[in-house]
Amino acid sequence: MTIDWEGSFAPRMRRAKGSAIRELLKLLDEPGIISFAGGIPDPALFPREEIAAAAQRILGDPRTAAAALQYAPSEGYAPLRRFIAGAMAERGVACAVDNILITSGSQQALDFIGRLFLAPGDTVLVARPTYLGALQAFGAHEPLYEPLPGPGSNRMPESGGSGGARRVKFAYAIADFQNPTGESLSLAERRDLVAGAAALGLPIVEDAAYELLRYDGDMLPSLLALDAARAGGIDAGSVLYCGTFSKTIAPALRIGWIAAPRAVIDKLVLIKQASDLHTSTLDQMILHEVASTISADHLARIRRTYRSRRDAMLAALSACFPASCRWTRPAGGMFVWVTLPAHLDAEDLLRRSLAEAKVAFVPGASFHADGTGRNTLRLNFSLNAEAIATEGLRRLGGVLHRALAG
Numbered sequence: 423m424t425i426d427w428e429g430s431f432a433p434r435m436r437r438a439k440g441s442a443i444r445e446l447l448k449l450l451d452e453p454g455i456i457s458f459a460g461g462i463p464d465p466a467l468f469p470r471e472e473i474a475a476a477a478q479r480i481l482g483d484p485r486t487a488a489a490a491l492q493y494a495p496s497e498g499y500a501p502l503r504r505f506i507a508g509a510m511a512e513r514g515v516a517c518a519v520d521n522i523l524i525t526s527g528s529q530q531a532l533d534f535i536g537r538l539f540l541a542p543g544d545t546v547l548v549a550r551p552t553y554l555g556a557l558q559a560f561g562a563h564e565p566l567y568e569p570l571p572g573p574g575s576n577r578m579p580e581s582g583g584s585g586g587a588r589r590v591k592f593a594y595a596i597a598d599f600q601n602p603t604g605e606s607l608s609l610a611e612r613r614d615l616v617a618g619a620a621a622l623g624l625p626i627v628e629d630a631a632y633e634l635l636r637y638d639g640d641m642l643p644s645l646l647a648l649d650a651a652r653a654g655g656i657d658a659g660s661v662l663y664c665g666t667f668s669k670t671i672a673p674a675l676r677i678g679w680i681a682a683p684r685a686v687i688d689k690l691v692l693i694k695q696a697s698d699l700h701t702s703t704l705d706q707m708i709l710h711e712v713a714s715t716i717s718a719d720h721l722a723r724i725r726r727t728y729r730s731r732r733d734a735m736l737a738a739l740s741a742c743f744p745a746s747c748r749w750t751r752p753a754g755g756m757f758v759w760v761t762l763p764a765h766l767d768a769e770d771l772l773r774r775s776l777a778e779a780k781v782a783f784v785p786g787a788s789f790h791a792d793g794t795g796r797n798t799l800r801l802n803f804s805l806n807a808e809a810i811a812t813e814g815l816r817r818l819g820g821v822l823h824r825a826l827a828g
């Protein structure tokens with residue numbers, strides 16, 4: 423008898439669907455395509471030699487190799503946890519090693535947080551638009567989404583506690599250089615969010631994936647730093663901070679972390695155990711050695727390169743896009759977010775752009791928990807060199823002018 427696979431899957435899998443856009447973006451390997459679709463770092467900026475040397479050293483010594491290749495504690499490699507606790511202190515949060523859990527990328531942190539807090543029908547506050555990977559990680563638990571209070575509004579929904587049909591379990595926020603918009607929260611907005619959530623007893627999940635990729639101005643305090651100062655320390659606070667080395671060292675090592683109150687970390691460790699026992703020790707040891715010895719020039723070079731690419735993208739948008747389009751001017755991160763005139767559909771535009779101009783981008787609707795935003799799109803600026811991006815935006819601008827003409 424043949425198995426009815428769809429009927430056999432758990433009901434929560436009903437929401438997990440591949441998208442038509444994924445199918446379209448499979449065309450990206452065709453020659454001549456200029457893609458603004460990926461959200462990925464430029465591989466030329468990976469510290470390849472440092473990673474190779476660290477791997478050599480660790481595996482070349484039988485003692486370190488034995489530890490690197492053996493099972494290990496679920497919490498993570500202790501020297502790496504200590505290093506991260508030190509880095510968090512430099513960013514204004516006094517943290518003990520026990521406040522840090524190493525995860526396999528910050529994507530796993532989001533997955534675990536969803537598992538820890540969400541039951542079907544619970545509510546999560548998210549920005550519209552927000553990071554698609556967070557919607558996917560939380561979506562497995564069939565939550566409802568409500569909008570995170572936007573700029574200028576400190577209205578927080580009622581209820582963080584128990585009971586009621588609608589339990590708001592946490593707010594998910596990216597304070598710096600959001601994926602997909604590139605926008606950041608101002609200091610006043612950060613303060614409002616932290617104070618509003620604290621007044622309700624509502625946890626905040628802070629996704630800090632792009633925090634260090636700042637190209638203009640000074641760093642602002644993280645939500646975690648503000649909350650720890652308010653509460654008198656991380657353990658008395660209500661922020662779960664998700665960090666990653668993917669954007670500054672290399673995503674393939676899959677090293678991220680959660681900094682959170684001990685009571686939360688203790689539960690997350692149990693989830694980590696059940697999920698994958700621990701993150702690869704070899705990768706943690708390599709990452710620790712590279713991150714703790716790499717020169718400040720490395721991050722400076724990444725920032726210089728991406729700043730110049732952002733500037734080239736903004737200049738090309740001004741030169742080539744119709745005046746009726748609007749876009750963000752991010753001070754960091756990897757993305758510019760474009761809003762088209764309301765009657766244009768970015769998915770139709772993508773089809774046309776691939777066929778007529780061989781240019782790809784990500785239509786914006788998938789970043790909206792409520793399916794709105796059909797006239798928006800995301801452009802990545804970290805991957806393409808300036809001349810290629812400028813040519814791609816010239817071509818995409820041409821498609822847009824033609825679409826608007828009729």
Ligand SMILES: Cc1ncc(COP(=O)(O)O)c(C=O)c1O
Nearest residue numbers: 527528529553601631666668678
């Ligand atoms: C906002 C945001 N959070 C988290 C991640 C996950 O990154 P990683 O799992 O590589 O740390 C990404 C990746 O693009 C992201 O854009």
